[in-house]
Amino acid sequence: MEIPTRPSKLHRFSAQQKWDLLLEYDKCLDWGSKSEFCRRVQVNSGTFRDWLVAREEGRLLPPAAQAVSGERSRWMTARERDELKRLRTENERLKKKLEKSEAAVEILGKAAALLDAMARSAAATDPHLEEPEPGRPEWLNKPGDGTSSSE
Numbered sequence: 001m002e003i004p005t006r007p008s009k010l011h012r013f014s015a016q017q018k019w020d021l022l023l024e025y026d027k028c029l030d031w032g033s034k035s036e037f038c039r040r041v042q043v044n045s046g047t048f049r050d051w052l053v054a055r056e057e058g059r060l061l062p063p064a065a066q067a068v069s070g071e072r073s074r075w076m077t078a079r080e081r082d083e084l085k086r087l088r089t090e091n092e093r094l095k096k097k098l099e100k101s102e103a104a105v106e107i108l109g110k111a112a113a114l115l116d117a118m119a120r121s122a123a124a125t126d127p128h129l130e131e132p133e134p135g136r137p138e139w140l141n142k143p144g145d146g147t148s149s150s151e
Contacts (some may be wrong), residue, residue, distance in 0.1 A: 017049055018060060019063055021048075025048055069116055
């Protein structure tokens with residue numbers, strides 16, 4: 001296999017070339033052989049570490065797997081990173097909102113149970129309570145609207 005070299009500092013390796021270089025890099029077992037390999041192909045050792053991390057995280061796939069998946073690249077674009085950041089922020093905001101809503105529902109449930117218990121207690125202690133007439137309570141009527149019983 002021919003090891004590609006970088007013709008200029010601005011040259012970028014294809015996914016196939018990166019994969020091939022990583023396979024050769026993995027074969028370097030002797031002390032100093034990885035550094036020598038990096039010098040020979042004119043690639044910084046930090047770049048190899050980045051490629052290794054990308055391979056371990058699944059962002060750099062073997063060329064056969066890329067052809068099967070049909071994906072051009074597994075790297076995120078700046079727009080995708082911005083969208084991811086925005087979505088994570090929105091997710092956190094919605095989680096906080098959900099926590100508040102769940103707390104409010106819990107409080108309302110307890111209040112309803114307390115009112116129900118108070119109503120049963122009042123009915124049990126004073127069985128002669130009159131049932132209120134259905135309709136609008138008198139205190140809600142406006143003076144002078146003709147619905148008040150005091151007129």
